[in-house]
Structures are given as structure tokens and as C-alpha cells.
Amino acid sequence: MNKIKNVCVVDDDELFQFVMRQHFERLELVEKIHKFTDGEQALNYIKQNLNKPDNLPDLILLDVNMPYMDGWQFLREYVKLSLPAGKQIKVYVLTSSTHESDLQRAKEFPFLAGYLVKPIGKNIIKEILTELLPA
Amino acid sequence: MVQSKTFNPANQWYGAIAAAFEDGYIATNQAGQIVAFNPSALEILRISESQMLDPGWWESPSAGALGQLLRERKEFSDHKVRQDVPNKKDCWLRVSGKALHTQTETGYMLTFRDVTSYLEVNRSLNTIISSLDDIILEMTVNGTLLHVWMNRTSRLTLPWMEMQGKSVYQYMPERLIMEFQHLIREVIISGKEVVRVLQDPLGRNQQVWYRIRLVRPGTTNNTIIVSIHDVTAEYKANEELREARTQLEDSQQVFKSVFDYSPTGIALLSITGQWLDVNASLLETLGYTRDEMSGLSVSTLIHPDDMDKAKAQIAQILDRKINTYRAERRYKHRDGHYIYMFLACSAMLNPDGSIRYLILQMIDVTELKQLDSDARKKNIILHATSIDLQQKIKQLFELNQIIAHNLRGPATALISSVELLPELANMEEQQEMLDHMKISANAILSTLNDLKDVLAQQANTELPFTPCNVEAITKQLWSSLNQQVVEKNAQLKVNFRESSIEYSRPYLENILFHLINNALTYTRPDVLPEIRVETWKEDDQIVLMVSDNGIGIDLQKHGEQLFRYKKKFHRGYESNGVGLFMIRNQIRTFGGSIDVKSEVGKGSSFFVYFNNRVHISKDDE
Incomplete structure (x- = not known):
């Protein structure tokens, strides 16, 4: 069975990170899960691996509210990156905010694959991953 | 034939009478030789007997007008003639010329009288008359004109030369005849002068007025003197004066009633x-x-x-x-x-x-002034309230953000983990998750506590404002932070141009504590920390500045988040991201604001603006 190679979970909430990891492991659809607790760490990882497409994530689950560099700041830096040709990364914004203003802000980044409001159950994760799987 | 001065000897009376004549006379025969004259002639002409009898003298220019008349031999009566007379400036003679018929020839005679003085009187009379009135009439009580004197004839254009002997009534319009007759009667009865002003007495449809004055010179005399004078100018002037006076009276009336009421x-x-x-x-x-x-x-x-x-x-x-x-x-x-x-x-x-x-x-306008100042006061309060409300909206928005992220975030994680729990078979995994859950629960609790503090601050605006000595507070805080000060060998420099700030003392202490503590925390290892605390006045606001030479902050990157709840910007420094959030909330609660200037690697300066105006207005409320 095919698997998704790399998934990045960017969130400063340790409990959320733990739950996500459990779900991913149980679904057995992902080869490697990368954990980052703020945007800056995630951005640095991607920058360092721009020449190693195998290490680049296929999926990023991005929290909005984080220290040092939040989700929006990450996205502003991320769009500037020049990814290797043919490399597709799906980015989902995950947020606990149900505010309309945050949703509007997400629309500033049209390349986003989706805007998800926490809590996120196992089924949603399965759906997202299934979509990504090579046919 | 008479050769010289001869009197008919046959009639001595004739010579005596001739000599007694006041009028002078000179007679000539048909040949033009002087045949007779009387002494009055010599006297009037002031010539000698020999001159009189000298035909040569009569032909000389000295003979004057009379010489001319003697040569012409015309018949006439009562001509006024100017005659040159020795030693007399002006001499007028009334002269008549007559032919004398004898049996054999026709002679000629001039009789004359000196009327110079009469003419002078007449001329003075004319002068007097002309200076008096336009027209003077002498007439009988029946209206027959005896004499007419006319000045300024251009105005009346009456045929005054022909009027003598005619009735005055044929020169005036119908409507005035009766009135004029009444006036004559009035003069006769009263014996006094009667004066009237008549409009257009000659009936020429003109806007002219004449003053008619009738006088009876004497009771025995049946004549009346009428003097007529054009008073149009005076009449009109009077009319205007009357009008002006009426207007003046009107305006005085108006002024009086305005004044009184x-x-x-x-x-x-x-x-x-x-x-x-x-x-x-x-x-x-x-x-x-x-x-x-x-x-x-x-x-x-x-x-x-x-x-x-x-x-x-x-x-x-x-x-x-x-x-x-x-x-x-x-x-x-x-x-x-x-x-x-x-x-x-x-x-x-x-x-x-x-x-x-x-x-x-x-x-x-006392009441208006009061209203005006009330309105101004209300306006200030309104303005302050509006600023206050804007601040409160910002605060509410921020609280909303905190609830959305800092409360809802860990809460959703807890829910997800509870769902996951049954799937965890492994005790180690369960234990790990429980540890995380505990941290999340604690995070929720700490956020709730902070929120409680924030709400308490916002609700507690009744805190007493007192004059706070900034220098004393700063010094006190500095010594309480002694451990860090000594450790980093930090320097404090102060300049308090405003020594006292009207504020809630615990809040001011809190603001100063966080700002100084931050300045002591985010220091650069390569320079000795120098912290400046200053106050001054700017547009009615007191400004407090806490400035450092620390690591600074990239405001382009983090500016908007600097004062947000639980935001961190510097790895490796002790921070919970709550201090700046809390003090901004405090400052805003009282209508103030906080601003920052910073440069990475050089230092940061925080400026607190205390809005005194709002505080004053709150007292007014």
C-alpha cells in the first residue's frame, strides 16, 4: 500500500501534537511525521531541505496562534520559497478560532488547501490523507 | 420884424407873464432866428443872453439836443431829452415842440422843464420796487389798473405795457376772481394788509405759487396796492421741510417706542x-x-x-x-x-x-454662556467617552482572540484527546497523554486567571487616582530588581521633567515594573545595560518613557503582536508573553496608550501616554 512520505504538524500545543501523532500512526498512511512547535522551526526545516525533495513535506497542518512566528507569518515567508519543480505541498490551516476575521485572513492565501477548525477528529484526518494518496 | 430880445410893447402883461414862467421857452421865426426866450430858459440851460442870441453858438456842439430840436422844428410833446448843461453831470428836460403861426410866417417854439431830479426819484423808486417783489399793481377797488410795475417779467410774461387802465380780472383765471374780490373786501373792511399764497394765479397749469399782498394806502383813497411775489421756491422748500419734519417726528416716535418697549x-x-x-x-x-x-x-x-x-x-x-x-x-x-x-x-x-x-x-447672555460652556464640557466628555469606547472595543476584540486561541485551543485538544483515550492500549502512551492533558488544563486555568485579572482591571476603574511620585517609584522598583541589576551591572538614568503623575499608584508601579523588568531581561551580552526612565509633557499629556540599549525587536515582523497575549519573540529568554499585554490593558482602561520604537541590536523605547483628559471627564460624569 502506498504511503504519504512526509507530513508536518506545526502547533505549539503539545497535547494536540500528541493526539495527531497517535491518529497518524494508527491510520498507517504516513511514513514520517515532523513535529514543529512554531512557524519558524517549520520554515527553517523546509528551507534546509529545498534540495532534498524526499525530505520535503507533502502535507502541512498549520496552527495559527504560535509564539515567535505564527501561522500567518509562516505563510507570508512560505510563498516566497521556490520549491523544486513538480513538488506539491498541500497546506491546511488549523485553528481553534471560529472568528470570521480569521477566515477572511485565510483567503489572502489562495494556495491553501483548506481551513480547518479544531477539534479535528480521526475521520477528517483520514479524509485529508486519502485525498493525498497516489492513485 | 423882431431882431432881438423884444417883447411886444403893446402888451406889457404878456412880457411879465412870460418872464414869470417856470418852464423855459425859446421861439424862432421862419428863418430860424431866435425871436423870443424867457429868463427861465437861460437859467435851465445855464447860458448867457449873448450865447442865446448867437446863431453860431446854436450851431456848435454845445447846443446839444435842444439845438438839434430847433433845427428839426418838429411838433411833439413831453419828450424826455438829455441836454448837456455846463457844470451839471446829468440833465434831463421834458420838452415839447410847437409851431407858431403869425399872419405872415410860421415860427417854432420849444418849451422845456428840468426834470432831472424827478427822474432820479423815479429811478430810485423803480429800484426799490424791483428789489421788493415781482409785480406791483396800483388799482382801484373795482379792479381797474392804474399803474403796473413789473420785475422779472420772464416769469409772468404779462403784457404789462398795455395793462394800465384795464381790469385786473381779465388777467386771472375764473377760479381766482371771487377769491380776489373777497380779498379786496377784506382789505377795505379791516384796513389792514391781507396776504395769501395762491397756486398758479395766472392759470397756466404751472406748479408755481405766488404770494399776493393787498394794502390800502389810505382810507380816503380808493386805490389798493397789490404786490405779487413768486414764492414757489420757498413754498417747495417749506413743503420739503414739513415732510422732513414729519419724517423726523415719525422716526423719533419709532425710536421712543423701541427704546421704551x-x-x-x-x-x-x-x-x-x-x-x-x-x-x-x-x-x-x-x-x-x-x-x-x-x-x-x-x-x-x-x-x-x-x-x-x-x-x-x-x-x-x-x-x-x-x-x-x-x-x-x-x-x-x-x-x-x-x-x-x-x-x-x-x-x-x-x-x-x-x-x-x-x-x-x-x-x-449669561444663560447662553452657561449653555455654551455646558455644551463644551459635554463635548469633552463625549470625546473622552468615545476614545474610551474605542479602547474598550479593542480590549474586547483582544479578549475574543484570547478566548479563540488560548482557551478554545487547549480545550479542543482536550476533547480530541478524550476521544482518543479508549484507543490507547499502552499504559505509557496513556500516561504521556495524561501529562499533556494536565499541562493543557493548567494552561486553560492560567489563561482564565489572566482574563479574570484583565476584567478586574477593566471593571475597577473606580481606583483612586493620587499624585504619584515617579522618581520614588522608579528607585524603589530598581532596588527590588537588585539581583538582576547587580548580575548584569545595569545602569539607571532618570530625567523627570514631570515629577508627579496623577494615576492609580499600583497600576503605575505595575507598568514601570514590567517595562524596567523587560529592559533588564532583553539585554545584549556585549554592552553594559543602560536604562533610561524619563517623563515630560506633550500636548497636555504626560509621557513616560522607559528606554534600553538591549537587543531590540524587529517591529516590522512583530510590531502588531508585541502587546498580544502570550506572544513570545525571543528564544532563550524567560518570558510568559503576558506582561506587555497586561500593562497595555491597564493603560487603555484609563484612556491612555502605549507605543514602542525599537531597532534590532540597538535597543527599545516604550512610551506611555497618560490621558488626563479622560480622567477629568470621568470626574465630571
Whole structure:
């Protein structure tokens, strides 16, 4: 069975990170899960691996509210990156905010694959991953 | 034939009579030789007998007009002739010429009389008459004209030369005949002068008026003297005068009723500042009776603070630099309190341009002033409230963000983990998750506590404001942070241009603590920390600055998040991201604001603006 190679979970909430990891492991659809607790760490990882497409994530689950560099700041830096040709990364914004203003802000980044409001159950994760799987 | 002065010897009486004639006469025969003359002729002409008998003299220019007449031998009567007479400036003769018929020949005779003095009288009379009136008529009581003297004939164009002997009535219009006859009767009966002004007495449809004066020179005499004078100019002038007087009376009437009944206070003021007249309205406004007021000078009523301006304005009027002025001044009421008056002053002038008196109009605007100042006060409160509300909206928005992220975030994680729990078979995994859950639960609790503090701050705006000595507080905080100060060898420099800030002391301490603590925390290892604390005034606001030479912060990156809840910007420093959030909330609660300037690697400066205005307005509420 095919698997998704790399998934990045960017969130400063340790409990959320733990739950996500459990779900991913149980679904057995992902080869490697990368954990980052703020945007800056995630951005640095991607920058360092721009020449190693195998290490680049296929999926990023991005929290909005984080220290040092939040989700929006990450996205502003991320769009500037020049990814290797043919490399597709799906980015989902995950947020606990149900505010309309945050949703509007997400629309500033049209390349986003989706805007998800926490809590996120196992089924949603399965759906997202299934979509990504090579046919 | 008579050769010389001869008198008919046959008739001695004739010679005597001729010699007694006052009129002179000279007779010539058909040949033109002088045959007779009388002594009066010599006397009138002032010539000698030999001159009279010398034909050569008569032909000389000395013979004058009479010489001419003797040669012409024409018949005429009563011609007035100017004759040159030795040693007499002017000589007029009334002369008549007549042919003399004898049996054999036709002679000629001039008789003459000196009328010079009569003509002089006549001329003076004419001069007098012409200086009196336009026309003077002498007529009988029946209206027959005896004499007509006319001046300024151009006006009346009466055929005055022919009027003598005719009836006066044929020269006047029908409508006046009866009236004129009445006037004549009145003169006869009363014996006194009668004067009337008649419009257009000659019936020529002109806007002209004549004054007709009838006098009877004597009761025995049946004549009447009528003098007629054109008074159109005077009449019209009188008419205009009457009209002007009516208008003046009208305007005086209007002024009087305005003065008496106006709701505006009006006063007439002498140029020395005495009340000349004051209307009821002004008396009522100022509370005085008319008698009390008349004893006062204006200057005793004007508020001392308004006096200089009042004097300056009156001086400008007196110097004729301006005609009117308006002002707002305080006047003393009889009870002792002052009234705000809006007034207009204008000068009434004499015909020569000097000032007769000043007219002062005044309205009590005390109430308006009060309303105006109330409105201003309300406006300030409104403005302050509006700023306050804007701050509160920002605060609420921020609280919403905290709830969305800092409460809802860990809460959703807890829910997810509870769902996951049954799937965890492994005890180690369960334990790990429980540890995480505990941290999340604690995070929720700590956020809730912070929120509680924030809400308490916002609700607790009744905290007493006291004058806080900034220097004392700063020094005290500095010593409480002694451990860090010593460790980093930090320096404090202060400059308090505003030594006291009206604020809630615990809050001011908290603000200063967080700012100084941050300055001591985010230091650069390569320089000795230097922290400056200063105060000054800027546009009515007191500003507090805490400045450091620390690591600084990239405001382009983090500016908008600097004061947000639980935001961290520097790895490796002890921070919970709550301090700046809390102090901004405090500052905003009282209507102030906080700003920051920073440069990475050089340092940061925080500026706190204390909005005193809001605080004042809150007291007013």
C-alpha cells in the first residue's frame, strides 16, 4: 500500500501534537511525521531541505496562534520559497478560532488547501490523507 | 420884424407873464432866428443872453439836443431829452415842440422843464420796487389798473405795457376772481394788509405759487396796492421741510417706542461715560431703579477684567476711528454678581461731526454662556467617552482572540484527546497523554486567571487616582530588581521633567515594573545595560518613557503582536508573553496608550501616554 512520505504538524500545543501523532500512526498512511512547535522551526526545516525533495513535506497542518512566528507569518515567508519543480505541498490551516476575521485572513492565501477548525477528529484526518494518496 | 430880445410893447402883461414862467421857452421865426426866450430858459440851460442870441453858438456842439430840436422844428410833446448843461453831470428836460403861426410866417417854439431830479426819484423808486417783489399793481377797488410795475417779467410774461387802465380780472383765471374780490373786501373792511399764497394765479397749469399782498394806502383813497411775489421756491422748500419734519417726528416716535418697549437693554451714554437715559429693559436686567442708575458711571459696573478692552474700544470711537463696536462684557448686577452682556455701541453725531452721545444696546447672555460652556464640557466628555469606547472595543476584540486561541485551543485538544483515550492500549502512551492533558488544563486555568485579572482591571476603574511620585517609584522598583541589576551591572538614568503623575499608584508601579523588568531581561551580552526612565509633557499629556540599549525587536515582523497575549519573540529568554499585554490593558482602561520604537541590536523605547483628559471627564460624569 502506498504511503504519504512526509507530513508536518506545526502547533505549539503539545497535547494536540500528541493526539495527531497517535491518529497518524494508527491510520498507517504516513511514513514520517515532523513535529514543529512554531512557524519558524517549520520554515527553517523546509528551507534546509529545498534540495532534498524526499525530505520535503507533502502535507502541512498549520496552527495559527504560535509564539515567535505564527501561522500567518509562516505563510507570508512560505510563498516566497521556490520549491523544486513538480513538488506539491498541500497546506491546511488549523485553528481553534471560529472568528470570521480569521477566515477572511485565510483567503489572502489562495494556495491553501483548506481551513480547518479544531477539534479535528480521526475521520477528517483520514479524509485529508486519502485525498493525498497516489492513485 | 423882431431882431432881438423884444417883447411886444403893446402888451406889457404878456412880457411879465412870460418872464414869470417856470418852464423855459425859446421861439424862432421862419428863418430860424431866435425871436423870443424867457429868463427861465437861460437859467435851465445855464447860458448867457449873448450865447442865446448867437446863431453860431446854436450851431456848435454845445447846443446839444435842444439845438438839434430847433433845427428839426418838429411838433411833439413831453419828450424826455438829455441836454448837456455846463457844470451839471446829468440833465434831463421834458420838452415839447410847437409851431407858431403869425399872419405872415410860421415860427417854432420849444418849451422845456428840468426834470432831472424827478427822474432820479423815479429811478430810485423803480429800484426799490424791483428789489421788493415781482409785480406791483396800483388799482382801484373795482379792479381797474392804474399803474403796473413789473420785475422779472420772464416769469409772468404779462403784457404789462398795455395793462394800465384795464381790469385786473381779465388777467386771472375764473377760479381766482371771487377769491380776489373777497380779498379786496377784506382789505377795505379791516384796513389792514391781507396776504395769501395762491397756486398758479395766472392759470397756466404751472406748479408755481405766488404770494399776493393787498394794502390800502389810505382810507380816503380808493386805490389798493397789490404786490405779487413768486414764492414757489420757498413754498417747495417749506413743503420739503414739513415732510422732513414729519419724517423726523415719525422716526423719533419709532425710536421712543423701541427704546421704551424693546426687550433689549438700551442706554444713551455721554462721552464721559454717564448714563443719559436708560430703558426699562436694561434697568430690569441690571436690577437698578432709574434714580440709582443715573447716579452711576458705566465704569463702576464693568467687570475689572473687562475694563481695559472696554476703554480701548470707547477710545477708538471717541477718536472717530470706528463708528460702532460689539463686545461681550460682564456687568455688575445690583445684587453684586456679574452678568454676561452682549453689547453693540454706536456713536450719534452732531451736524459738525462731533459725538453727541453713544447708544448702547445690551442683551443678557449669561444663560447662553452657561449653555455654551455646558455644551463644551459635554463635548469633552463625549470625546473622552468615545476614545474610551474605542479602547474598550479593542480590549474586547483582544479578549475574543484570547478566548479563540488560548482557551478554545487547549480545550479542543482536550476533547480530541478524550476521544482518543479508549484507543490507547499502552499504559505509557496513556500516561504521556495524561501529562499533556494536565499541562493543557493548567494552561486553560492560567489563561482564565489572566482574563479574570484583565476584567478586574477593566471593571475597577473606580481606583483612586493620587499624585504619584515617579522618581520614588522608579528607585524603589530598581532596588527590588537588585539581583538582576547587580548580575548584569545595569545602569539607571532618570530625567523627570514631570515629577508627579496623577494615576492609580499600583497600576503605575505595575507598568514601570514590567517595562524596567523587560529592559533588564532583553539585554545584549556585549554592552553594559543602560536604562533610561524619563517623563515630560506633550500636548497636555504626560509621557513616560522607559528606554534600553538591549537587543531590540524587529517591529516590522512583530510590531502588531508585541502587546498580544502570550506572544513570545525571543528564544532563550524567560518570558510568559503576558506582561506587555497586561500593562497595555491597564493603560487603555484609563484612556491612555502605549507605543514602542525599537531597532534590532540597538535597543527599545516604550512610551506611555497618560490621558488626563479622560480622567477629568470621568470626574465630571
